[in-house]
Amino acid sequence: MSGARHIAFEERSKGTIEVEVDYVVVGSGAGGAAAAVTLARGGAEVAIVEAGAWRDGEHYPYSAYGSMRDLMDDWGSTVAVGRAFWPVVQARTMGGTTVINSAICVRTPDDIFAQWEKERGIGGLRDRVLAHQERIERELSVEEVPPAARGRSNLLAMKGAEGLGWDSHYMRRYVKGCEGTGQCLQGCRKLRKQSTNLNYVPETIARGGTVLSCAPVSRVVLEGTRAIGVRGHFVHPQTRAKGAVFFVRARKGVFVAASVTHTPVLLARSGVKSKMIGEQFRAHPGTGVFGCYDEPVDMNVGATQGWASTQFRKEPGLKLETLAIPPELVASRLTGAGVELMKRLAEYRHIAMWCHAVRAESVGTVRPAPFSDKPMVKYGLDRADMERFRQGMILLAKQHFAAGAKAIIPGIQGMPYKLTADQVGLLDDAPLDPKKYIAILSHLFGGAIMGRDPASAVVDGSGRVHGYQGLMVADASVIPSNLGVNPQHTIMGLASVFAEDALAA
Template identity: 40%
Template structure:
């Protein structure tokens, strides 16, 4: 079969179509600049989105959720590999960049221009208006979220209904599989189409393997073209960049791409950070019907304690896998699947990791090595989060809690049993963690000794090379990062568009 060959050129070539890449395309294309978007994953029309979780994950989630950290206690690292990136498989949770984080970035990393308070207020308001950000409606809470609200209120906790980027949500609880009606305003149904309407071009199923440099200047992106169904290689591409290359391939794959391209900086791939979390499952006498409602519609921010609790609606087959027991015992619980909730905590961990390209791209892990190990204090915060989750469940009326923690009973039914869980130290080997918020491997700082990119997200030591994704965050946010990514990238893209306009006028 003849091999495909794609040759293109644009003012800016953007690698990645997630929160960072799509936002950059939306701003630059709106400014009249010629933009090409490159996406490794396929483009999935609404009509082709699959109900079954495993089928959907095989198409849209990188390595079918088998991408993990290295080590004897690997942590799954969840990422979208599809047009829209991880925004196409998350729950649309929106949090502005916390002001304490913004101030810290200004004071320690010299990012006053990038995250100016007035400018960020303007940008966030604009994005929220365009993407329909609002508090989860009461009629869309469903049983899982409503019971969490009940438990939080009973304990006097600072809970709130989650703010999401949705328009016309029907409560299908299919965020993970890809919203079947396009209600969640993920990048594949919002900023990517808007950029295309403004003249941008999208090449999907195109995996970038190298940024091409002439001297210190980034001039093109090369890679391979793949069949969207089989993922077999069917060709190659090269897209020339007249004004610059923007890498927005995520906190894991941005450093890998740049390392493989010969770009060097002592901090590239360093300071990897995340929000690993774990969850409890609880059974109630009353029906919960997790199949209806916002997948994640209620949360309890405990910022002073280093974590945030969230409801977590799951597809039936994934929820069933969380139930303990075997044989008749498991079947009995399965028969009551409609009576279970799942809530968990994401921890603002202090641990710092490292991302490196593997020597052999075909090796296990898809050509990447991620070293990351939570500290003892991180695990203590996780323990606290799980205990509080259990207290909320009991306060809301749960009859059984299944912690899923190695070395502890499968079932907790009373406050006394939960107290015993709270008293017993939690060890790293007992915690089953999952991480979906990843950042920090190409940190931003005006000082090249403290950051890979500067306060306009231009790479130190290179020309016309920019990084615009979560890898530029110099510290851990402690909240869902999508909105912060979009806000920071919007600001940097505006500055980039202004420079391009001045250069054209000169």
């Protein structure tokens, strides 16, 4: 069968659903959608196969709980196993993590291309990636957070940064006319955020492509060392019941873009041989510091994230940002119970949350979990990274006080619940034990890294899996280093280059 369409869950009684195309792309997030639309624009017949369901704006949830249930991978329950168990947050829905992210758009820094050339033997990417990033910025309406959507938390962050003489800015995001509802984590019901389910996925269909949703791929089908398609069975989005089997045959190639945690597992499960599969997992671990202000801040009024500073990207190695999280998540960060928690919550309107993303050097692994098809991430921060982590919290604390906060809530186990400006020095001796902190990993890298040498890389500089034909990877798992900036733009730029190379082959 072929022809433009969307195939959602199919009952088991349907037997096997077969589709044949030029290229099949596994995953519809930042990498998958960018690769698919490039292939489709190049005249190829493309199928996107996505594990999650297709949800339109009116079906996005309002709460963090709803987001975990409907939009996140495995209810957001994946954790990095190390000394601490920090959540690894990713989406499982049409559009991938672009549906639940904050749409912050940052071009790949020049030093990253130089590093890839020097350490991985991959040159010639800079101009091509940047050209694609320029195009994507036009197509996805990248704009600075408009003044009306800045909200008080972002304005205060700018005030604090200016007071300290830091270089900082209001963010540029893939958003057309942000209304400042602070709901990015639950999906943008106003359809202002340009997640890939709104643009590149529908365009792929409009260009004659096919999209399968609720369709987790269980393996890439190989004939010898050539990838000829993908196979799996539909899974009902609510009951999780197994549906029909699907087989998508690819005449020209298979692109795997199932994310840093799922791509390595899928390659391993499919029998792809490389000792580098699942190696070199990296992340930007991050946490927030709350500032308490006399006047209401109402952090959920305004863009979810609107202000950032990259001044500390190289030294000590981190990025600072504002972040508004839903009230129920704030409650979990305020700690305590009963009357004490209610008193703390009463302050909610007066709290601003700012966070860091640490450019950690530590590496981990992604492997199939025993007796399941889920990924297992092993990862922990070494002492140098924990020092960066602590340093970032100190910077955020100082920024809050420079913006006029009367106290901060550091959220560090064993330290006072609140610190005033004269106590900020206590943070210099804050523990370096990850268990004492609540952090998440939202920017992930590696697991199928690129490099010229097959002994130290899974894919080459065109995303082609070393030693295989017609098998490409086009997501964050190819990224061999920690960027120190938000990764979506780099992922999209690389995926576009890889798709272009496949068309030219």
